[in-house]
Amino acid sequence: MEHKVKVVDIDSFKHRVIMNTTECGKLGMHSSDRVMIVSKTNTVVAxxxxxxTYVNEGEVSLYLKTTEELKVAKDDLVRIEPxxxxxxxxxxxxxxxxxELDKAEIKTIVEDITSGLISxxxxxxxxxxxxxxxxxxxxxTDLAEAMVATGEIIEFSKGPIFDYHSIGGSPGNKITLVVVPIVAASGMLIPKTSSRAVSSACGTADIMETICNITLDVNEIREQTETIGGTLAWGGGVNIAPADDIIIRAEYPLAIDPYSQVLASVMAKKRGGGAEFLLMDIPTGPNTKMEDMEPARELARDFSELGKRLGRKVECAITYGGKPVGRTIGPALEIKEAMEFMEGKEVPDSFSSKSLGIAGILLEMGGKAPTGMGKKLAKEIVDDGRALKKFMEIVVAQGGDPNLTSDNLPMGKYQVEVLSKRDGYINSIHNKKIVKxxxxxxxxxxxxxxxxFLQKSGRVEVGQPLMVLYSNNEKRLEDARMLANTLEPMEIEGMLKERYADYHSV
Amino acid sequence: MEHKVKVVDIDSFKHRVIMNTTECGKLGMHSSDRVMIVSKTNTVVAxxxxxxTYVNEGEVSLYLKTTEELKVAKDDLVRIEPxxxxxxxxxxxxxxxxxELDKAEIKTIVEDITSGLISxxxxxxxxxxxxxxxxxxxxxTDLAEAMVATGEIIEFSKGPIFDYHSIGGSPGNKITLVVVPIVAASGMLIPKTSSRAVSSACGTADIMETICNITLDVNEIREQTETIGGTLAWGGGVNIAPADDIIIRAEYPLAIDPYSQVLASVMAKKRGGGAEFLLMDIPTGPNTKMEDMEPARELARDFSELGKRLGRKVECAITYGGKPVGRTIGPALEIKEAMEFMEGKEVPDSFSSKSLGIAGILLEMGGKAPTGMGKKLAKEIVDDGRALKKFMEIVVAQGGDPNLTSDNLPMGKYQVEVLSKRDGYINSIHNKKIVKxxxxxxxxxxxxxxxxFLQKSGRVEVGQPLMVLYSNNEKRLEDARMLANTLEPMEIEGMLKERYADYHSV
Incomplete structure (x- = not known):
């Protein structure tokens, strides 16, 4: 049947068509059916x-994406077929x-998800x-392979390619900013792409965006990696394993991560990104994604097994993630801390030790240091300034300012201190409250x-500043301060944990 | 935050709001989040x-339903809160x-589904x-009760109220057109509402629409039932257990009926409709919803148990549904057959026997006939013309023509015969092919x-007409004829079922 086109100027990831309800009843068609739309030049399934109300009989309304693909405009005619x-x-x-689904069935599902055919x-x-x-x-394994096959793949002319990925859940985890320069400075290749925050305070992509371009395409990532050893780019700039991004849209409202989907998505992104050697960081501890050691170990085993099946060498580091890493949270603040570390200034052990530990494993995986000596080599690369030099090379290659230092970062205009409400010892810092x-x-x-954070452990007194909040918006700063006073993300306790008495006081 | 309103003139069942992607990123809001929209007069959650592309920062686009409820128009300001x-x-x-979900949890789910809060x-x-x-x-049980409570309920001042429901799957099942008049003619009350076809050829609502109004509201159903004993109305004209209609929208694309949901939906619709006594028809046989007896018996047990828990008296009839009922499929054709039966003309036993059997059980449930004598009474009510008289009373009460007979129904303008391709015996008639x-x-x-159908069983010869197809559209008639020739819905076989020989022919 021929139908006259109307245009809905809403962008939609999927091809969608709106038809008149009464007409659909006559034609035996239902909402969520698939129809073929045929124009003079092209055919799409929507x-x-x-x-x-929106369309009359004989009319169809097409979303922008569909009009573009069909090369039709308002009042053109298209043919609709169930x-x-x-x-x-x-x-x-x-x-x-x-x-159980077989390989071909999984491939078909992933292809139809990727092409937008699935509602x-x-x-x-x-x-x-x-x-x-x-x-x-x-x-x-078949799922990961199908996800790789339905997207872009970075093909390097040099190798081997190394990569690092944290499953997340640990605030302030800016170690990627140090790990990538150390590894690249050693002569290894590490085309690192990172994500933006979904529910965390900031992802590595959000952080790097403060000081340079993060949207690199497949060719730019390949060239920069082959030239200077690494990137600190955004994963959303490339179209690797795009099914993942679509599946996440259905996971988000339910706040679920099906276990096999997480495994497959991570490995597909990394494999499509060209990694042959992969180090996985699994932060574990209270208020992380993996609260206990046993599930963390199981995840480590499954990542390794999946890596093997995909022909990749995977190592996993189960790290402590029960408190924020380092003393900063937030884009500019985290860059400042990472640069201070590479500039030779003092930083908390939680940050320096984790960065060097992770970088050290990668150096050992790449044969740059014998087993057990990677962390020492990583420290040398920081101490002799090579890490900072490589970091700046990467920043400049991505369009950043060559005169950047830890002192000229764009910190929030407004600051306020959060004070301790009591005397006692800092017992814990609650990750999820800090993120809020x-x-x-x-x-x-x-x-x-x-x-x-001004102090992350030890004794504090009432009225003593615990942390400084930063913002460029006074109203938001005040909101954050009030939230900090309500949530009390730092738990401060006296040495007396409990009182017990078996008499009634007068 | 204040946002300027744009209007999307698409009708949507849910409240939906479109905001700028970049702005949402800044606000930490994601597609499929719920937001509160506050206008001067009202608040909705969308x-x-x-x-x-569609909206700029500072703008929101609202669907028609939402603008109406908020009483806002283009360029008005609304406040958005996560x-x-x-x-x-x-x-x-x-x-x-x-x-397992508890009663309160199920109630909350059903309420949120009904109010459109669930994506x-x-x-x-x-x-x-x-x-x-x-x-x-x-x-x-809790699900059925929650579905009843979130919709309209018909409260009768007389009683008891009887109802009949077929789970469907048996084409040509026009028995409702005869059962309701017989039962009402006996002095019982039967406020029957029926559905339209989803995937079948036609529902009782589609059939009755040919000759009268079927959209009766709750008061009209009550009044007509209390006055003349029954209705032949459309279930979609009332808002009983509306959660069912919403849930069906998610079931349709997947073509699934979760078992507990089917049970709860049927019982909720019937309970909300006021039924105290309910007869369920469960057609069973090849190419029906219940192919085997055991699952049909289980369904019968579960309907009875659920009825008991809801304080209703439920009886179930497992009927043969492996072939079409009677000799007609299609709105006007089915009315013609039903009226011919009530006018005293000859109709196939598959139709008369099922109608009288079902009506008979209802007459026994209502105490109008002793056990085992209901079918006989039902036949008397047809034979002495009371059924036809009551049918016409109902049709006229619903705005139909008082001069209607089986001879002046609006049959399809074009007809074509489908001929047998071979000599043999009619072995089976395939329900799903007939529906197509x-x-x-x-x-x-x-x-x-x-x-x-000109013949439904027995011997036929090549070239002999098997059925006549009707349509008001020549092109569609030809499509149907070609489909009939391809699908061969009537399986015709010789007495020789198979040949077996253990030598090779020359």
Whole structure:
């Protein structure tokens, strides 16, 4: 049937078409059916929506993406034909029934997800079914391979390629800013891409964006890595394993990460990025993603096994993540701390020790240091200034200011101290509360926003400043201060933990 | 924050708001988050969508429903505030984890589904999780009660109220057109509402729409039932257990019916409709919803148990549904057959026997006939013309023509015969193929479209007409004819079923 085009100027990831509800009833078509739309130059399959008011019979309304692909404009004619439900929906139902999916079925699901043929309802059913029934290691391997195959792949002419990835959950984890320069300075290749924050205070991409361009395409990442040894880029600038980004949209509202999907997504992103050797950082401790050691070890084993099946060499470091790393949270503040470390200034051991430890393992994986000696070599590369030099090379290559130092970073205009409400010992710092406060202050978009811890352990007295909050917005700073006073992210306790008495006081 | 309103003139069942992607990034808000929108007169919670192109920072785009509820127009200002994910999402996750939900949790889920607070992704997760993990009888009872409580309820001043429901799957099942008049003619009250076709050729609502109004509200159903004993109305005209209609939208793309959801939905619709006594028809046989007897018996037991828990008296009839009922499929054709029966003309036993059997059980449930004598009484009510008289009373009460007979129905303008391709015996008639052909001819929207079987069993010869197809559209009629020739919905076989020989022919 010929239909006259109307245009909805909303951008949509999927091809969508709105048709008149009554007309669809006559044609036996339902909302969420797939229809083929044929123009003079092209054909697309779109998901059908219906409306009583927006379109009349004989009209169809197309979203921007679809009009562009069909090369049609308002009042052009297109032909609409019903088409079958994609076969991937049958495979999703197979997983709903608890059955194992074969390689071809997984490939079809990933292809249909990537091409936008799968509706939100179907995608959610897929995510829910894999959350409930899981996938075995064979399925997870096929899933990772299908995710790699449906996106860009970085092909390096040199090698070997190393990479590092943290599963996250540990605020202030700016170690990537130090690890990549150390590793690259040793002569190894590390094309690091990072994510932006979803629920954390800031991701490495949000941090680096403060001082340089982070949107590098596949060729830029390859060239910069082959020239100067590494990148500190944003993963969203490339189209590696794009199915992941789509699947995350269905995971986010449910706040679930199906285990096999996490494994497959991480490995697909890293494999598509060209990594042959991969070090995984698994922060563990209270209020992280992995609260206990046993699940962390299981994850480490599964990452290694999956790596092996994908022909990659994977090592995992289970690290302590129960408190923020270092003394800063927030884009500019974290760069300042990382640069101070590389400039030879004093930084907390939680930061220097973790950075050097992780960099050291990578140096050992790359044969630059014998086993057990990597951390020492990493320290030498920081101490003799090579790490700072390489960091600045990367920043400048990505368009940053060559005169950047830890002293000229764009810190938040407004600051306020948070004071201790009691005498006692700092018992713990609550990761999730800290993240809430940092976000209230403006992280990750306000590059000057964040938190500086003045003390992270030991004895404090009532009225003593515990931390300084930063923001470029006075109102947000005040919100963050109030939140800090309410949440009390630093737990301060006296030596007396409890009182017990078996008489009634008068 | 204050935002300037733009209007999307698309009707949406849910409150939806589109905000600028970059601005949402700054505010830490994500697509599918819930936000509160505050106007001068009202507040609504809407699901957030993001767009780079459609709205600028400081603007929000609202769908029609939302502008109406907030009483705002283009360029008005509204205040946007982030708000938490509804608690029902936590309960959906609990079911995803295989846990039993308590009464309050189920109530919250149903309320949030009904109010549109649950996104498609979340709704699909709920449907998928109940499909996989199921619900026990206690949960199913709570689900049915919550569905009743979130919709309209018909309160009758007379009683008792009887109802009949078929789970469907048996084409040509026009028995409701005869059962309701018989039961009402006996002095019982039967406020029957029916559905339209989703995937079948036509529902009872689609059929009755051919000759009268079917959209009756709660008061009209009550009044007509109390006055003349019954209705033949459309279930969509009332707002009983509206959660069901929303849940179906998520079930349709996946083509799944979670078992507990089917039980709860049927019972909620019937309970909200006021039924105290309910007869369930469970068609069983090849190519129906219940292919085997054992699952049909289990369904019957579960309906009865659920009825008991809801304080209703439920009886179930497991009927044969492996072939179409009667000799017609299609709105006008089915009315013609039903009226012919009530006018005293000859109709196939598959139709008369099922109608009288079902009506008979209802007459026995209502104490109008002793056990075992209901069918006989039902036949008397048809034979002495009381059924036809009551049918016409109902049709006229719903605005139909008092001069209607089986001879002046609006049959399809074009007809074509489908001929047998071989000599042999009619072995079976394939329900699902018949439905496809009827829909190709124009059912359920084309009231004159459908199929008339000339013979349903016994011997036929090559070239002998098997059925007549009807349509008001020549092109569709030809499509249906071609489909009939390809699908061969009537399986015709010789007496020789197979040849076996253990030598090779020359």
């Amino acid at each position: 998901i059908l929506e219906t409306s009583d 088409t079958d439900r994609p076969t991937s929906v049958e495979y999703i139902k197979k997983k709903m029934k608890g059955k 939100d309802v179907e995608l959610s059913a897929y995510v829910t079914a894999t959350f409930i029934h899981g996938m075995n290691m064979r399925e997870t 406060i940092a976000r209230a202050a403006g992280c990750p978009q306000d590059k000057g926003a964040g938190i500086l | 699901i957030l969508e993001t767009s780079d 708000t938490d994910r509804p608690t029902s999402v936590e309960y959906i996750k609990k079911k995803m984890k295989g846990k 498609d992704v979340e709704l699909s997760a709920y449907v998928t999780a109940t499909f996989i993990h199921g619900m026990n009888m206690r949960e199913t 052909i009827a829909r190709a001819a124009g059912c359920p929207q084309d009231k004159g479209a459908g199929i008339l």
